[in-house]
Amino acid sequence: MDIAEVAKVSGLPASTLRYYEEKGLIKSYGRNGLRRLFSANVVERLALISLGRNAGFSLEEIYEMFTPDGPVINRELLLAKADELENKIAELTAMRDGLNHAAVCKAPNHFECPKFLRFLRIAGKNKVRQPSKLKKGDL
The missing domain is CATH 1.10.1660.10 (Multidrug-efflux Transporter Regulator; Chain: A; Domain 2)
Structure with a gap:
């Protein structure tokens, strides 16, 4: 071919x-x-x-x-990847559920909703890539 x-x-x-x-x-x-x-x-x-x-x-x-x-498939590596995927699925499921709740929440302000605040706390615990710190003279 x-x-x-x-x-x-x-x-x-x-x-x-x-x-x-x-x-x-x-x-x-x-x-x-x-x-x-x-x-x-x-x-x-x-x-x-x-x-x-x-x-x-x-x-x-x-x-x-x-x-x-x-x-030749490394079975231990397969199991480790399966665990990573399972964790990612759990994170994405929680994110989906939080977004769905936020979309239909009846609270006048999302920051008055206990469920939304829990969602924010969970999201805040996940590591988010932080912008690199500027050093003196970078600008």
Whole structure:
């Protein structure tokens, strides 16, 4: 399959395929003119990469799973990622519930609503990226 066919089948742009090849995640076996050629199993490998990316794995973590004999999955890493996803789901669920409540809350002012204030306290405990501090002479 040439790179255009792989891009069409996988839904990934050719630039991503070239980047994945540069990082060693996929490998072309030759060229047809200027187009890279890939074996048909590259689509399966790209699906595994997409699954890993969607689950929160870095490209480096995914790269480590690939061996010459095929993918080797680190089960402990899978369990750790599953725990991370579970925590993220809980955070997002709480956020959704808080926003839904705020949208229909009958309090005249949201700061008079005990449930909204609890929501704010929870949100305040989550680490938010703080802007870097300006140093003298930065302006």
